[in-house]
Amino acid sequence: MTVKQILKTTEHRPWELSQGNWKFYQEWNNAVFLHWRVEPEELKKFVPDELEIDLHNGEAWVSLVAFTMEKIRYRYLPSFPPISDFDEINIRTYVRYRDKPGVYFLSIEGGTKISCEVAKRLSELPYRYSTMNRDKGIYTSLNQNYNDHLNIKYTIGSPVRDRTPLDHWLIERYALFQDTERTINTFDIHHVAWPVYDIQLHHAEVNYPRFNGLIRSNKPDKIHYSTGVQVIAWDKETYLQGSKEH
Incomplete structure (x- = not known):
């Protein structure tokens, strides 16, 4: 799809598109989503006080998303594959800030x-390098400094025709909130709805010692796979103790 087509596809969004010009284009491709229910009180230990834990039917969730980032670029510049294309793993949770999920x-x-x-x-996002390997149906990662390790083997199934409200809640998110020492940074994004497929996990080792109180099992409570989305992102907005800075 062209950027114009993506920006015109908005019926699935929970709020209107951000005002002003978008700044970044990127693609999040071949994404594996692993989701776990977690105890809200345990989760609060890892989330800044300024952010409210978002709940679905009273339950808190944490997700590991393993995908391939591609073609990331500024709006008016081409992508540069040695930098713009790389495998990425994030562990995320679901929050609200200023009434926005x-x-x-x-x-x-x-x-x-x-x-x-x-x-x-x-971006000021807390990226760190890990050794990663991705092949058909295999995704591995190792970070020796943190003793973090991921090893999954999977098979992709059929498209999911009827997504549940929980499916939508877990994967359709159009804002990112991240803290620094002094601020909360917010990023608005846009893409078409994720195309979702069934996935079967044949093997899963998820070892992130810092999060043992959250991810207590190698068997996720819910899993998804997506071929990916083209993503439009706006520049970050910065909030300091309730005051908006630019």
């Missing part, structure tokens, strides 16, 4: 060192 990253890893450095400087 979105996601908050507990962890974010990239498979290319220079891509992690560039992404961290441009």
Whole structure:
């Protein structure tokens, strides 16, 4: 799809598109979603006080999303594959800020060192480098500094025709909130609705010691697969103790 077509496809969104010009284009491709129910009180230990834990039917969730980032670029510039294309794994949870639902990253890893450095400087997101390997039906990652390890083997199934309200709640998120030492940064994004497929996990090792109180099992409570989406992102907005800065 062209960017114009993407921007005109808005019926699935929970609020209107951001005003002003978008800044970044990127693609999130071949995404594996692993979801776990978690205890809200345990989750609060990892989330800034300014962010409210978002609940679905009274339940809190954490998700690991393993995908391939491609073609990330500024609006008026071409992408540069040595930097713009890399594998990424993030562990996220679901929050609200100023009455807007979105996601908050507990962890974010990239498979290319220079891509992690560039992404961290441009976005202030807490990217870190991990050794990653991706092949058909296989995704592995290792970070020796944190002793983090992921190893999954899977088979992709048929398209999901009838998504449940929980499916929609877990995957259709159009804002990201991230904290720095002084601020909460917010990012609005847009894409068409994720195309979702069934997925069968044949093997799963999910070892993130910092989050043992959240991810207590190698068997997720829910899983999804998507071929991916083309993503439009606006520049971040920064909030300091309730005051808006630009």
